[in-house]
Amino acid sequence: MAICFFLFLSVISICMQFTYIRCEFRRIELTSSNEHVVWTLSNNNNTQVPGTVPGGVYSDLQKAGVISDILSGYNDVRTRWVAYDTWRYTGHFEVGEHDLESSIVNLVFEGVDTVGFIELNDVPIGTTRNMFVRYVFDVKQHLRIGKNKLKISFASPVEVARNRSNKHFAAPSCVPDIYNGECHANQIRKMQASFSWDWGPAFPSVGLWKPVYIELYDGAIIRSVTTHIEQKKQNWELRIVAHVESGTRKKHVIGYLSASLAVDGPQTIKVGRKIGVVTRDDGTGELELNMTVSLNVVSLWWPNGFGDQTLYDLEVSLKTHEKSEEICRKSVKIGFRTLEVIEEDASKGLTFYFKVNGYPIFMKGSNWIPANILPELGYDKSTVDSLLIAASEIHMSMLRVWGGGVYESDYFYERCDQLGILIWQDLMFACAMYPTDPEFLDNVTDEIQQTVIRLQHHPSIALWAGNNENEVALRGNWYNTQTQFSKYKEEYIKLYVDTIKPIVESLDPYRRYLVSSPSNGLESEQEGYIAQNPYDPHYGDTHYYNYLNDNWDLNIYPNTRFASEYGFQSLPSLKTMATATKNKEDYKLNSAYSKHRQHSPNGYDFIKDQINLHLNLNESDPKYFEKFVFYSQITQAMAMKAETEFYRQSQANWYTMGALYWQLNDVWQAPSWSSIEYGGKWKMLHYYAKSFFAPVLVSPRLLLTGAVDVYVINDRLVPLIDSKITIEFYNWSSLIPFKSQEHPASAEMLSAAKQMSLSLAEYNKDEIFLKFSLDIENVSYSPHNFIFPRPLKEIKGLKQPHIKITVENNRFKNRFQKKFRYVVNIEVDAVVLFLWLETNSLDGRFLDNGFIVTQPRTKVDYIIQKNVSAQELKKCITYQYYIN
Template sequence: MLPIKIIPISSVLCALFISVSGFRLHLDSLKSKAVWTLHNENNSISTGAAVPGGVYSDLQAAGVIGDVLWRDNDVLTRWVAYDTWTYTASFYVNADNLKYDSITLVLEGVDTFAYVELNGSPVGSTQNMFVRYAFDVKQHLQAGHNELKVTFDSAVLVARNLSQRHFTAPACVPDVYHGECHANQVRKMQASFSWDWGPAFPSVGIWKPIFLEFRNSPVIRSLTTHIEKQDSTWHVRITAHFEGHGKSHHLTGFLSAILSVEGHQNVKIGRDLDTRTRNDGTAEVDMNMKISENMVRLWWPNGYGEQPLYDLNVVFADVQTGSTSHKHVKIGFRTIELVEEDASRILGNNTAGEGLTFYFKVNGYPIFMKGSNWIPSHILPEHSYNKMTIDNLLRSAVVTHTNMIRVWGGGLWEDDYFYRRCDELGLLVWQDLLFACSMYPAHHEFLENVKTEVEQNVIRLQHHPSVAIWGGNNENEVALRGNWYDTETQFDRYKREYITLYVDTIKPVVEALDPTRRYLVSSPSNGIKSEQDGYIAENPYDPHYGDTHYYNYVADNWDFSIYPNTRFASEYGFQSLPSKWTLQTASNLTSDYSVDSEFVAHRQHSPNGYSFIEAQIGRHLALDKDDANYFDKFIFYSQIIQAMAMKVETEFYRQSQRDWYTMGALYWQLNDVWQAPSWSGIEFGGRWKMLHYYAKSFFEPVLVSPRKKVTGDVDVYLINDRFVPITEAKIFVDTFKWDSLVPIKSENYTGNVGPLQSEKQVSLELWDEKNKDEIFMRFSVKADGVSYSPYNYVFPVPLKDVKGLTEPKIKITVRKAQKSSVGQNKFVVNINVDRVVAFLWLETCHIDGRYSDNGLILTEADTEVVFHTHDDVTAAELHTCITENIQYYVNK
């Protein structure tokens, strides 16, 4: 390797602006003059098309089909997925453009099986919606008019045919999903064939940008950055990934890098290049940069510090052609490691101290990961990277003190914008590779397809400081060990194929491209212990190792004692229905608004889902099936049940940092893809459920957290997610009767807890058998340096059995305040009550906005919350919305 040179900034800028290495001719509908049309196999349907886009979107825009998310249109439009569709573009090229040495047709995302023709000549085919394809079209392009055709086979039929050749379990999803079979055979969004929270829309289309690239020399396609700290110096290895096309190229010139740092300074390095690319035109070139720690600030997860990002520009000046190629990324400086070491070092030589830890250390600190699981933001992939939707969801996560998002393996490699926003917002990303809840083939063609997919996407995402870990698959280890798909008789075959795919094929690719991050083969798993046990552990749910997914719909989900010890809870959840306002965007038939309607049944994809919700409601809340408002209450009560279940389980995991060194709680799931019952905290369209409001509290950095035990005692924990200890805090315990706002008893206790810790403070006996159905307890904490910590509550008996929880008198007043700092309209809502109110719910109606708090337990006569909205509404309109739709729980 030639020596690295330190060069002046002016030299780099001169090289940067001499000329550029060609240009792009966009073929997108909106960015170019290309005109796209769409037709099916027998030409009975022909219409205009949008690119990027997809067949369902185009047919809906043309009026051929209705709103795909309306009622049961997911089934009624399924014929679309079985037809053959052709996208045709007409565009013009200037004769001078044909003089470039290389002309490449680039398709950044094609869903999924397509044949590409230019001016009647075949130029290539595609078979993976997650792969970027580039085809040499120089010999087929002509001056003037050109015609591009992309013909799609049905992914459903291709999957069926592949399964006949390489059957891999399972054959089909459960019937209640209303889905399609053999999704595991194709490299396509697995959830597009349906899931227990979403419909089947096995779309086809050019779902990402498409363009022609004209150039005379290879370009820097991607940058990867390997950043490690040694003593007081950051060592940055920059790898420039060059791409030509289809032939070897001679790279002769100068490669330079400029990194912006603090104080408006720049660090510059460069090196001469004189090398050849591979026969396919690709090459990788490394440069090493050293940065003093005082030149950059640390990047921190949300809640622990700021997220400074620094511009890195890399330029190649080609002396043969006189052209330059430029690539820019933003990078952050932080260390992160997944620590799996002897647990007895932390917990001592007891049962909990057996096995290994499983926690993330960021910048040297053990951080408890708080957050949720991300599914695609839309079931149609062309809508999944809508920036407004991504911003709304990620900002909503930030508000709840989330510091980690798990991108689930049945969805998508998300768009660059998603990861950029995670970088900027401090959201660490647990990135699953896209394999979920299935066995997968391991024949040569499939493995080579996957290898390309993984290489491209790890290179694309590796530089983001938000990416914390690569996960090989979702639930496939435990599925094989647990015989989920009747694979027991072929266990050896499936284990061999499992290892071939995730260990022999994927693992070396990921670790070669990103050696500083952990590749975890499966989730849940026992982590390193699963690897030592041959990658399929005898018990992948061993609480002494790794991470856990836990769902229990039969037991009482408000009972702390049902939840398992785990080092890291990476999935857990309970269902609820979306609001009636959201359901109204899927049906306007009043007959559909019933738990027994075909519409509501069709939307429930989880087997026995409604019966589980009904059973949980029956444990805690009084709901009469003959109530005239039964359906409205069923929706509302389902959200209460879900919010409280997630509150109890999440607080159990946060408390267990003390006793089991549980170090993560990522509930299932953040968002939705349609208007249906699911585990989400945010409904399709962005409306917050009660769960999401409750997440703001149960993820609060400082929290007093009581645990009701089966004995009737209460253990009181103090949780501190800050870098400083809490000393001599005051923990207040107020006992109320349900019919009064005046506590019948008030006590306080001294609390102390170290930084980044949870500590049990006291065990209390708070009631006796004579009056526990009349009372409840409110907990709060005050401490120096803690500006806010929410109330917490213990209900001694199920609310359906309490006495005194009757109709309150509620007075609502609304006044408009000054706009917020981000330009939103701001309203202050005052709530006056004459007695305790349980789970007071303030509606937003059709106003797009949210409250500072909701689902309130009111123990004071006056409470204020703030409502923020970008909509142009008046205080009177908001007041009407609230008063006409107010909900709360009473025993009647």
């Protein structure tokens, strides 16, 4: 936030004489947190309820009791009338005489969802048409001393989209019927997923989803700061751009611009110069400074798992004169790092990888969808924190902010900076062709300019991608566009290449702009931006989904340079499902409710087929649905483990350099590809990701020949030497291995290396399994790994275990995270597959789960935010496991 006093420069003669006027910058907050502002929400059918800003129509109607919990039952459809109605937010506030003395009085909307008509004191002052754009209106002449009324009337987004489609149709017309969604989301600049997706419901909301305020000043404000950092020899060259605004009337801004950077030492580097700029007709302009920073006085910023995330405070200020008092200031935190996307000749094709601070780093992570289907709730800091910390805890170094959602909050990117999570930032275009009429392109131009300027200074931003899957959709005729291929290709290039690309590259010249994801990168560009095969494994990034072959088998997966999407579905836990329905009849696969929640065509059949390939599940079992839920999570975890380890192993022979599974989070209680359920509960997949993303990992691959190749993966910046792999051979009937062997292991830094091949020809494969361990000094965590030579439904000798669970009293509180930690002891007398622990009546979390138990005694920590007795915790623990 800018904390500013401002400079007003009045042209008083044709000779450019100036008068300097000092004035305090002030804001009148028009959000609901201001007790002097009252908002109401109403429609034309006599519905009137208290309004919330920031907020939205669905959340306000739910709070008022007009509609019930929108995520319960079938309420996504039953409340759809809300999206077809027209709504008004009306705010009443007061303005003092002193407020109107300021030369510039702007009404600022940080985010309006989406098509709104704005009136101040019954005078029209403007319209909005893009939920991603900040709108600024000069309202000095429309404000009154005393009481004022602000009214925003919203058009139905569904109707606006339909009307635009009638004039500027772009395929597809509608989402599949199974989504229970709305049509023509591609026509309006709104969160595309709000019209529904295969993982989420349709809630085409309207509202003021970000803050609203009046800003008062006399000269110019620094709205944003962008930073351009380049390493040259022994220095960092830092170009600082202050993006200023001076009101809607063109002004000549002069003064003294300075910047100070707090660096190691501690010491401060300062630069400054006299400035003068004539702002554009819309009142915007840019002021620049250059700073040289020695490599010796700052530390590098690293992705999570590779080093520290050192951030430095940069303050940019504007003064009337060099030695005068500061009158305007903007502060940001920056990090010093180099990042390149390397696309260079390989044995065939081109590489595609991220080089950070000179090192080629394999990116481990996932895809981020909005944290809530209602955008104002998706910005909740506690929700964002919970999800990002969960990502960092399992060794993720990158998240892809997917192109059908929203540009996330400033807080989101600040936390990514702090946690070392690089962001592959899609622009908000997904799974559709888009219109290119002048109105749409003007709309997009404002959106991209504001977005890049707002986010550019974050070291966590790794690259920009123009869209999600639109290149492959056009080439693959997903939406029956083949007969108009030339038309759609021309429009594709007009939008992503001619309009968006120059904006991004001019505002952020040191980051890669990919036109699409997936794409062949440079190769797609050379083929005219629509490659003949955008999934060519020799180039760029790929999205891969395969529901027909055995997803536990590493051999089915295709080579790729970078896997930016891949996944498999599972159901949420019964605990999470219970927050949406308590009707017992809904807890069946063929219930109307279950069908309503499954948006992926044939989704349950695909899950069932994968379960049946490996696990024994009888549909006549009275606990069939409960087991189906549990087995779906086993299947998802094992499928993602197999595919991810295949990609990590492929560093060795294909130079695969990234694995971002689909998807991290959920927006409701339904089957999806997520590893974290709506509400924050970890699925088995998220626990397994902590292992398959481990920095040092022994990773076996069962080949089609029956042999086993064994790899070591080393994500550290030092080589792996003087280590050993221990392989233990077990019969399913015993906790004691019948054979053990050791092998030396080594790997270069940041690499995967095949260590050996094993033959299993002499063994009865349905009676045995193998356990792999890696021992290396100074590595605190390298998880065990396993090979099951036969599908688990065919194994022989597995016994019904006796399981004893106790809880130790030696609890302690982590004063930083404000959590209590307990040690849970597990004793068994037989091998246990996928031991899954629950505490449904408590909202805590085990730090590990879904175990393959091969030892008589195992310990696992449990964390919770409230203090409970060991006895109470023990009573709450339940468990499941797999047995034929």
